[in-house]
Amino acid sequence: MTKIVPKILEDPFGNLTIENVLEDIVLGSSPYQVTNPHPYKPISMPRGCGFHGNQTKILIMMYSGPGNINQRRHVRQTWRELKDPNVRLVFLLGLLEDAQYVLEDESDQYGDIVQEDFCESHGNKSTKMVMGYNWAVTHCPAADVILILDETLHVVSDIVFEYIRDLVTESPTRLFRNDIRPDQHTGNSYVNLISFDVAKQFHILFPYIKPKDENLNDYVRTVANILSIKHIYDPYLDHENPASFFAFTGQNVSKHLLTYPLNINFRRLVGRKVLYNEDIPHQPINENLPPNIHRPTRCKLLRKGAVQDQFLVVVWSDAFDSEQRSTIREAWGYPNITVKIVFVVGFLDNHQNKIDAESTTYGDILQVSAKTNKFHDTLKTVATFTWIAQNCENTKFVLFLDGNINVNTSMTMTLMKELVKSNDRKVFLGQVNNELEPDRNAKSLTYVSENDYPFDRVPPRMLGLNYILSFDLIKTFDISFPFVKYCSAVDIYIGIVASKLMLTLRNDERFDRTSHSSFLRGIP
Structure with missing residues (x-):
């Protein structure tokens, strides 16, 4: 710590560091007023x-x-x-x-x-x-x-x-x-x-x-x-x-988020499940996930200690947009891609043959058969977390990206290398949204009804579809999902689960597209 103290604590014969000031005061030799x-x-x-x-x-x-x-x-x-x-x-x-x-x-x-x-x-x-x-x-x-x-x-x-x-x-x-x-x-x-x-x-x-x-x-x-x-x-x-x-x-605390079903101590119960494999002594309240139509190849640790093998890139993609996916593969260096990339798509009947062929060719498609309803995005997200938890145990970090956003891959690699070097196992990083009020405008794209979410305040959550989670937190989310009632707004739902787990969401300006230091750019 080398911060120079302000004038009120300044030695008249020169600047002192705060360590020197504290030491002088403690020893009783303080010349300060x-x-x-x-x-x-x-x-x-x-x-x-x-x-x-x-x-x-x-x-x-x-x-x-x-x-x-x-x-x-x-x-x-x-x-x-x-x-x-x-x-x-x-x-x-x-x-x-x-x-x-x-x-x-x-x-x-x-x-x-x-x-x-x-x-x-x-x-x-x-x-x-x-x-x-x-x-x-x-x-x-x-x-x-x-x-x-x-x-x-x-x-x-x-x-x-x-x-x-x-x-x-x-x-x-x-x-x-x-x-x-x-x-x-x-x-x-x-x-x-x-x-x-x-x-x-x-x-x-x-x-x-x-x-x-x-x-x-x-x-x-x-x-x-x-x-x-x-x-x-x-x-x-x-x-x-x-x-x-x-x-x-x-x-009035009747609408405290802890009462959102289920009202149990997730932090303690999920922690014991992770550490000791103890079953959570409650019945799940969400139905089983629908089966996946296509699954990517498993994550593999090809080169021991290689940074690229320690993180996974997950891209949320529209089922019809195969051209977009080809562009993203090329951006990451296809055919010599050094990171594992997975595209998450939903079901679209009139494009299914193309998706089948694309999955066979590249082995990087995770297709979720969730029905098109208000919980579609939430179910896709839950299914994706579950697939990662079951198939990518060698991965340390997962970068989630909106397929409609251009990405500076070099800056992204720099960020991921920083995280791998930090060895932090509790990372939830992105652009944090601290807006407290839910969107009740029925015409809005982010609308959430009172039936789906009856509370008048929403927890902190990530803004948009771009964020990073450590694999350890992916596992805790996956364990928690069956016991937390689904919400139609996927960002709020992830925020609810994170709050029940008492996780800290960390804001990083590199996820803010208005920032010069962001690795995210406009729509292609």
Whole structure:
């Protein structure tokens, strides 16, 4: 990390790296001016976190108003029902003289009130935050991760701790996630998830960085940027996402995405199926897939370690468009193609003879016999994932492409080589669509009816037909499909399944055709 700190932390005799600044402050030799003092005295300070067990230890710090006693009682009951000995909940409060005698009793009874003598107001959230970090670093050093949220939110899913622990296992340090969407430039965050090492660095720098205003989100981002810590939008922390762990108190959660059939813990059950081959103890709710008319040759690992053999290119193609498929084969170097390409087509009676001949010649046609109805695209996608899972176990990554889009094959190969080198086994990459409202316009190509999808919010999903999935995730999708009710909008359906599996969709501008760095170009 070599980021030069801003002038407020700048050595008058030259620029210092943030590592030097942190070291100076910790060692007590800091020449920097304190511009954001925190002179308040403690009123209530719980001693320690009292974790029990050896799982990832989660500290929950919740902003609360002194007079909201009933709200805190409800919150305690909700989190207590999750029964996790490695979780500690505390409330962050300012001073309200009229309620102080009641708060003292509450603090004595529950031991979860963190309070200092600054006056409670709507504009002191940054002061509460600094107080919370000071207490956490001093009194709860055993914590691995800190979940900071507002008391107006309540938890709606008991999977939240599993999810957080998986994140910490994958990224035990420099973890900073919140509910601020990439297109959201104003407003405060309601939820932040931060690893303890980040919390300690925030704690060190807060006295030297003064907030410009009470926009807490901008302040925390500023401190994170100084530390070269990138915050990541996490849809499962965003109460507006139908698959979020959180909702506003009083918000109707009957249409929470977890209730979309089947309402089971997919993350846990599918994980155990993958790891231990345990059967999912539920009956499938979707009918068996129709048989495939044509199947490509299996994926084979021809050259050990060869990058080209570690990914598969799947092209969604119109059954009638054999000319398009010939053009795509040539673009990839036919007849000396070094990657495995599969064209997925539906059934078209008056072109079937040509498709039969094409399949015999090239062996790269996957033809699905799904009926032409509103679920046609969804069934084609499900059948394709199933074929890949059963026939391409040597493949590491699968690139899905719209046959109507020109592709820069050289740039595509560069991207795939990057992924193979990364050895990341949980890749879902593309242009992420974070639009929340489903399209209810019956004349629109992306229309989805309330009968097919009754929810008023849709989960994050990929925009269009171009995206990359790692083979490991293809397998988890394939296991999940029989237990997730089909939706006529295939992008929403894949988004639903991804949300039930608590997967992270990663946005990459190379999938955005408006970007100069995109490998996707216009329609031929």
